């Protein structure tokens with residue numbers, strides 16, 4: 077079963093949208109297999125957004141993502157990577173289709189309220205970076 081990494085960004089947390097956003101992924105059929113509420117360190121932010129290091133908006137991106145707590149999660153399901161992305165909508169909320177998370181709750185590309193892995197490689201890398209081996213299974217605890 078495919079897995080993807082999704083992060084609810086600081087402004088969405090501050091606006092009280094955690095439940096609404098999680099609801100939409102769950103309603104779609106994606107299962108949460110790991111989740112944590114956390115502050116993002118400068119170091120983690122730099123690793124997560126390393127691909128954007130040379131972009132003009134890089135500094136703003138790091139400042140934004142470290143500005144308050146986020147919710148990081150791993151979602152699982154058939155075609156989870158693409159399914160999460162279509163549920164979120166286009167990276168630029170101004171171009172996202174109505175009914176998607178980004179279109180319904182945001183307007184600025186730099187404040188697009190949610191992040192999702194963009195492919196198999198980034199999903200594996202991001203899940204490893206944010207959770208390592210710390211993903212519980214569904215097995216019943218027999219202790």
Ligand code: CMP
Nearest residue numbers: 128133137167185186187188190191192
């Ligand atoms: P995200 O999916 O978290 O991945 C990289 C982020 O960079 C992206 O969402 C946007 O929030 C941000 N981003 C991409 N392009 C721009 C831009 N032109 N200006 C500001 N932020 C951007």
